[in-house]
Amino acid sequence: MSAAQDLQLRPGQSTELLKELHILTREGKLNQDSRRKLKQVYHLHQFIDQLLKELPAGEDGPAIVDHGAGKSYLGFIIYDLSLKESGRGTVYGIETRQELVERSRALAQRFGFERMQFLHTSAAEAADDQSLPERVELVTALHACDTATDDAIAFGLRKHSAAMVLVPCCQAEVAARLRQGKALSLSRTPLAELWRHPLHTREMGSQLTNVLRCLYLEACGYTVTVTELVGWEHSMKNELILARYTGKPKRSSAERLRALLAEFGLESLEPVRFPALAQEPAE
Numbered sequence: 001m002s003a004a005q006d007l008q009l010r011p012g013q014s015t016e017l018l019k020e021l022h023i024l025t026r027e028g029k030l031n032q033d034s035r036r037k038l039k040q041v042y043h044l045h046q047f048i049d050q051l052l053k054e055l056p057a058g059e060d061g062p063a064i065v066d067h068g069a070g071k072s073y074l075g076f077i078i079y080d081l082s083l084k085e086s087g088r089g090t091v092y093g094i095e096t097r098q099e100l101v102e103r104s105r106a107l108a109q110r111f112g113f114e115r116m117q118f119l120h121t122s123a124a125e126a127a128d129d130q131s132l133p134e135r136v137e138l139v140t141a142l143h144a145c146d147t148a149t150d151d152a153i154a155f156g157l158r159k160h161s162a163a164m165v166l167v168p169c170c171q172a173e174v175a176a177r178l179r180q181g182k183a184l185s186l187s188r189t190p191l192a193e194l195w196r197h198p199l200h201t202r203e204m205g206s207q208l209t210n211v212l213r214c215l216y217l218e219a220c221g222y223t224v225t226v227t228e229l230v231g232w233e234h235s236m237k238n239e240l241i242l243a244r245y246t247g248k249p250k251r252s253s254a255e256r257l258r259a260l261l262a263e264f265g266l267e268s269l270e271p272v273r274f275p276a277l278a279q280e281p282a283e
Contacts (some may be wrong), residue, residue, distance in 0.1 A: 175205025
């Protein structure tokens, strides 16, 4: 079966680009790993393409910032399928590995993708980069590891992003803090049984991290939808967080976020990961 029949490559999509991204082989075939990657990126693109159709954009088109871009599978496919024909909009890829940034720049030049830029920086530092616009329409982070997802959220808030599309990965920070305070928590509440065993600590930390992120986005004026990226058979890192700005911060979400931090002994995380809560008017 050809790749086009297998995953129904989109009309007008560049198969040569997919070959250069090593998603397709030189013969136009898909191996198991690349099939899994392409399925994830296609599914994510469906959400992104719909958002781009609904979100207002400036006269130059939407500014899209992709954090933890890696080889920029997602950025290239967004450009190829959603921006190329319109002649409007820019994709900015943020990546800390210089060799991947240089490779992506060369690939964009080869295919004439003039409105793609790649920055050698981190998500945490990107907000201060003068080559990025003051406002962006969309922030994406596909499998940004551990706190890089939090940095992408902070970037989106700083840039007044109209929407964020996040697929978190390897959430370790909260799990480490739960581990440190485990003895005290076990003596204080039976809820600590939920993370007494190391495997449960990791799983509980991952779950709690994403719950806190969603509450934070709501507290900052976003509506949040949480769904699956693809079936579990394709990826264990499968949680997709979609956030759209409404301009209506939810006080109740801020209160519940703080209550959860207190319940789990994580109050020290508030100024580090949730600084916008301090901007709330006093009760």
